[in-house]
Amino acid sequence: MTDINAQQEPPKAPVEEKSASPRASRLADMWASLASNKAALAGLLIIFILVMIAVVLTVTQAMGINLLPYDPNQANMEKAFIKPCAEHWFGTDQLGRDIFSRVLDGTKISLSVGLAAVSISLIVGTILGAMGGFYGGRLDNLIMRLMDVILSVPSILLAIAFMAAMGRGLDKAVLAIGLVSIPEYARIARSCVMSVKANDYIQAAIVTGDSNLRIIFRHILPNITSPIVVRATLGISTAVLDTAALGFLGLGVQPPFAEWGDMLARSRSFIFSAPHTLIFPGLAITLTVLAFNLFGDGLRDALDPRSRRR
Numbered sequence: 001m002t003d004i005n006a007q008q009e010p011p012k013a014p015v016e017e018k019s020a021s022p023r024a025s026r027l028a029d030m031w032a033s034l035a036s037n038k039a040a041l042a043g044l045l046i047i048f049i050l051v052m053i054a055v056v057l058t059v060t061q062a063m064g065i066n067l068l069p070y071d072p073n074q075a076n077m078e079k080a081f082i083k084p085c086a087e088h089w090f091g092t093d094q095l096g097r098d099i100f101s102r103v104l105d106g107t108k109i110s111l112s113v114g115l116a117a118v119s120i121s122l123i124v125g126t127i128l129g130a131m132g133g134f135y136g137g138r139l140d141n142l143i144m145r146l147m148d149v150i151l152s153v154p155s156i157l158l159a160i161a162f163m164a165a166m167g168r169g170l171d172k173a174v175l176a177i178g179l180v181s182i183p184e185y186a187r188i189a190r191s192c193v194m195s196v197k198a199n200d201y202i203q204a205a206i207v208t209g210d211s212n213l214r215i216i217f218r219h220i221l222p223n224i225t226s227p228i229v230v231r232a233t234l235g236i237s238t239a240v241l242d243t244a245a246l247g248f249l250g251l252g253v254q255p256p257f258a259e260w261g262d263m264l265a266r267s268r269s270f271i272f273s274a275p276h277t278l279i280f281p282g283l284a285i286t287l288t289v290l291a292f293n294l295f296g297d298g299l300r301d302a303l304d305p306r307s308r309r310r
Contacts, residue, residue: 033302040298046291054108070098072105073256081274091276093267099277102258103284109259110288113174113252114239120178122232125185130216130224132186133193144190147183155180155238156245163251173252177242181235188231192224226303233299237292244285260285 034040060067070088076096084091090099128147132140150158162176196202197220205215246252247261255262260281267277 030302034298037298037301039294040302043291043294043296043298046287047295050107050111050288050291053104054111057105058108068098068101068104070101072097072101072258075256081270081277083274084276090280091274093263093277094270094274099263099280102263103260103280106258106260106263106281106284107288109170109253109257110240110243110285113170113177113243114236116174117177117181117239117242118232118235120175121181121235122185122228124178125182126189126221126228128182129186129189129191130193130221133190134197134212134216134220140190143186147186150180151183156242159242159246160249160251163246168251168254170253173243173246176246177239180242181238184235185228185231188227189224192227193220196220196223230296230300230303233292234296237289237296240285240288240292 034044057067074097076092079088079092079096080094082088082092082096088098088100090103093099093102128143132143153161158180159173159176162179163172166172166175193216202215202219205219210219243252243259244261244264247259247263248265250262250265253259253262255266263281264278264285267274267281270277
């Protein structure tokens with residue numbers, strides 16, 4: 001008689017479900033924290049809309065297509081100072097130009113200057129701070145004293161000084177705003193590198209013979225991105241304000257191109273007779289800065305494990 005137990009197949013071991021990778025788990029936790037923050041989501045939605053407006057207008061205008069209701073730079077003195085109405089939602093300015101079209105068109109300049117300026121300050125500042133924090137000694141002292149000198153002057157005054165030396169124009173504004181913000185990223189990167197480089201995996205990389213540059217760019221910088229990304233998000237709002245300030249002073253984008261700060265400067269004489277010429281560009285600046293600040297605060301909380309435990 002055949003043994004029944006011998007004919008039966010051995011029981012299969014239970015299949016263990018694959019656990020999510022640590023990185024995927026961290027991203028899920030971060031998104032859950034961000035999604036629970038209504039203010040941050042509102043800021044992110046506004047940023048998305050602004051970015052889409054800027055991208056669509058840039059692409060379509062490069063193709064010779066104008067999606068705006070009116071040409072933002074076309075003057076028509078017969079329609080000067082029209083109040084907001086069905087034909088002109090935001091009214092017209094002193095030259096008869098449609099303010100709604102100019103506000104939308106100005107989104108391209110404000111966002112492009114903000115992103116470009118923050119990119120310059122983030123890259124240069126992070127590299128300088130990482131070098132100083134890793135090597136220490138005279139190099140660190142030299143870099144930090146240079147950053148202290150830059151920080152001793154108000155950023156907008158230093159940007160104006162750079163613009164006075166380099167001249168007017170959009171590219172000069174990007175460079176000036178980017179240069180004055182370098183110390184903030186350098187200080188953050190330096191403090192993070194000094195705390196990270198004492199970890200065991202950094203010491204192990206040193207023992208295995210990795211070069212200093214490889215250790216900095218492969219092992220240290222990827223582990224200090226959270227505070228730098230948060231600062232960069234908040235820094236875009238500061239760059240937008242600085243762009244508007246330079247435009248208000250006549251040092252940024254030159255006419256006839258639409259820029260929110262320049263629109264405020266050229267309408268300040270009509271604050272009582274035609275307040276709509278200032279209200280809508282001012283609201284555009286306020287809404288943009290508020291959106292980046294709300295999203296930056298939410299991103300900071302989402303990237304901070306301690307805040308997620310509360």
